[in-house]
Amino acid sequence: MIPHELKGSEAAKAICSSLQETVANLRNKNVIPTLAIVRVGSREDDMAYEQAAIKRFNNNSGRVLQVTLKENCTQEELEKVIMNINRTREVHGVLVMRPLPKHLNESRIKGMLNLRKDVDCMTYLGQAGLFMGEKGVFTPCTPQAVIELIDYFGIDVSGKKVTIVGRSQVVGKPLAIMLMNKNATVTVCHTKTADLRAECKNADIIVACAGKARMIDDTYVSKDQIIIDVGINMADGVLCGDVDYDKVAPIVSAITPVPGGVGALTTSVLFKHTVLSADRS
Amino acid sequence: MIPHELKGSEAAKAICSSLQETVANLRNKNVIPTLAIVRVGSREDDMAYEQAAIKRFNNNSGRVLQVTLKENCTQEELEKVIMNINRTREVHGVLVMRPLPKHLNESRIKGMLNLRKDVDCMTYLGQAGLFMGEKGVFTPCTPQAVIELIDYFGIDVSGKKVTIVGRSQVVGKPLAIMLMNKNATVTVCHTKTADLRAECKNADIIVACAGKARMIDDTYVSKDQIIIDVGINMADGVLCGDVDYDKVAPIVSAITPVPGGVGALTTSVLFKHTVLSADRS
Numbered sequence: 001m002i003p004h005e006l007k008g009s010e011a012a013k014a015i016c017s018s019l020q021e022t023v024a025n026l027r028n029k030n031v032i033p034t035l036a037i038v039r040v041g042s043r044e045d046d047m048a049y050e051q052a053a054i055k056r057f058n059n060n061s062g063r064v065l066q067v068t069l070k071e072n073c074t075q076e077e078l079e080k081v082i083m084n085i086n087r088t089r090e091v092h093g094v095l096v097m098r099p100l101p102k103h104l105n106e107s108r109i110k111g112m113l114n115l116r117k118d119v120d121c122m123t124y125l126g127q128a129g130l131f132m133g134e135k136g137v138f139t140p141c142t143p144q145a146v147i148e149l150i151d152y153f154g155i156d157v158s159g160k161k162v163t164i165v166g167r168s169q170v171v172g173k174p175l176a177i178m179l180m181n182k183n184a185t186v187t188v189c190h191t192k193t194a195d196l197r198a199e200c201k202n203a204d205i206i207v208a209c210a211g212k213a214r215m216i217d218d219t220y221v222s223k224d225q226i227i228i229d230v231g232i233n234m235a236d237g238v239l240c241g242d243v244d245y246d247k248v249a250p251i252v253s254a255i256t257p258v259p260g261g262v263g264a265l266t267t268s269v270l271f272k273h274t275v276l277s278a279d280r281s
Numbered sequence: 282m283i284p285h286e287l288k289g290s291e292a293a294k295a296i297c298s299s300l301q302e303t304v305a306n307l308r309n310k311n312v313i314p315t316l317a318i319v320r321v322g323s324r325e326d327d328m329a330y331e332q333a334a335i336k337r338f339n340n341n342s343g344r345v346l347q348v349t350l351k352e353n354c355t356q357e358e359l360e361k362v363i364m365n366i367n368r369t370r371e372v373h374g375v376l377v378m379r380p381l382p383k384h385l386n387e388s389r390i391k392g393m394l395n396l397r398k399d400v401d402c403m404t405y406l407g408q409a410g411l412f413m414g415e416k417g418v419f420t421p422c423t424p425q426a427v428i429e430l431i432d433y434f435g436i437d438v439s440g441k442k443v444t445i446v447g448r449s450q451v452v453g454k455p456l457a458i459m460l461m462n463k464n465a466t467v468t469v470c471h472t473k474t475a476d477l478r479a480e481c482k483n484a485d486i487i488v489a490c491a492g493k494a495r496m497i498d499d500t501y502v503s504k505d506q507i508i509i510d511v512g513i514n515m516a517d518g519v520l521c522g523d524v525d526y527d528k529v530a531p532i533v534s535a536i537t538p539v540p541g542g543v544g545a546l547t548t549s550v551l552f553k554h555t556v557l558s559a560d561r562s
Contacts, residue, residue, distance in 0.1 A: 176457070190461070194441070
């Protein structure tokens with residue numbers, strides 16, 4: 001039985017619990033799953049996410065290594081950091097906060113970071129592996145959080161019509177591939193879609209990842225649908241998703257809240273990927 | 282005005298004509314656009330395609346270099362060939378006939394071939410570039426043939442509902458990304474899709490690339506649709522597409538024939554990519 005409110009925190013706990021045996025085995029070999037977070041500058045949302053990751057790792061016997069560079073650092077300095085992390089055996093995963101400042105060449109980093117440590121799928125080889133269905137590649141954390149949520153609540157997507165609203169490289173596009181691989185019939189919508197309401201109303205599952213506060217209201221949904229809201233927006237000083245929860249929740253069969261939905265899962269995915277990477281190495 | 286029968290040969294001629302000025306400029310610099318075709322063994326369809334490519338290149342002042350290896354060649358021999366082609370300035374594009382025999386490691390070749398010569402998008406970096414929307418990467422020839430056909434006949438896909446039947450790595454998946462980039466609203470269907478007829482009937486454009494002879498018949502289509510048939514199948518000794526042309530053609534607004542549709546365009550795309558690569562180098 002799928003609950004009406006799909007709480008990310010529940011799924012997050014389950015993911016972390018399921019990894020405790022692996023973490024204990026690693027500890028017996030003196031290995032602590034370690035994530036390096038590379039941050040250039042001190043953007044507020046980067047720092048908030050970093051703190052959330054540190055908390056998640058610390059609470060689950062993992063470790064975060066903070067590597068912080070000044071906003072005006074050089075490409076050479078950044079590349080030295082990446083090369084150093086690539087070489088360091090004790091680091092199993094890397095998260096590079098993006099976008100990087102404009103004077104830095106992000107492409108070179110995407111080509112340079114070790115694929116085995118690319119726990120958020122930022123590299124070219126990671127993205128190619130995701131797109132081509134290669135085994136052993138880590139998927140990006142946010143779309144993977146959607147998959148984990150679906151799996152945790154036993155939502156069967158095989159053969160189901162899934163409408164994704166948003167075609168970004170960080171969520172919409174990779175999620176389309178990942179849901180196709182789970183045998184969903186996926187439609188990707190965007191600002192140019194002629195009749196977005198119809199595409200949404202006809203779906204079994206809607207995934208909102210357009211980055212537009214409360215754009216999916218009661219006129220977009222129908223009974224028996226499952227709504228997954230990936231949006232995190234500030235509107236009138238309040239944190240809200242891409243779905244107008246108050247209007248939509250009474251109509252549909254199940255829905256993720258914001259906050260406390262998909263967003264509550266991403267650091268667990270980061271932890272999971274780092275543990276798997278540590279276990280492989 | 283879009284004609285009822287969308288002939289690939291017409292579009293193919295137009296592509297090759299549009300390149301003649303570039304080809305002439307290259308010839309003045311003693312550069313002849315050259316494609317190396319690497320074939321292991323002598324599979325019949327590989328050889329037929331090779332001959333078609335040779336004809337296309339010869340007729341348009343290009344050149345094909347045939348590199349043929351025995352069916353039982355070693356990985357080392359194949360890799361030597363690839364490394365040699367990577368180094369050879371006079372070769373601008375490479376087509377490796379696939380699938381390779383099972384004893385050979387295709388992944389290593391996907392990692393090894395020079396991205397700049399990857400005119401059919403077989404490499405990991407090429408696939409990553411396609412998926413991530415990087416500029417200057419060559420798309421795979423068959424889905425690109427669909428795009429060229431759409432462009433040649435002035436079919437506007439922006440905001441239109443496109444249903445793709447088939448999710449293969451060579452056609453369905455890359456085409457989904459490419460059509461999304463042209464602002465189409467894309468739905469990808471496959472064997473697990475619950476109601477394929479409805480997904481097809483509701484589309485503005487259907488692209489059939491499932492590899493199943495005449496599976497799309499008159500019960501899948503509606504008036505005013507455009508049907509693009511990528512299938513090439515043998516059924517009862519006759520070459521046919523994934524669409525039952527005789528039943529579908531009278532109903533829809535436009536349709537590609539098989540043979541003479543998308544298939545007639547692929548060697549022109551191969552030529553185009555090779556010319557562009559020569560022009561860049």
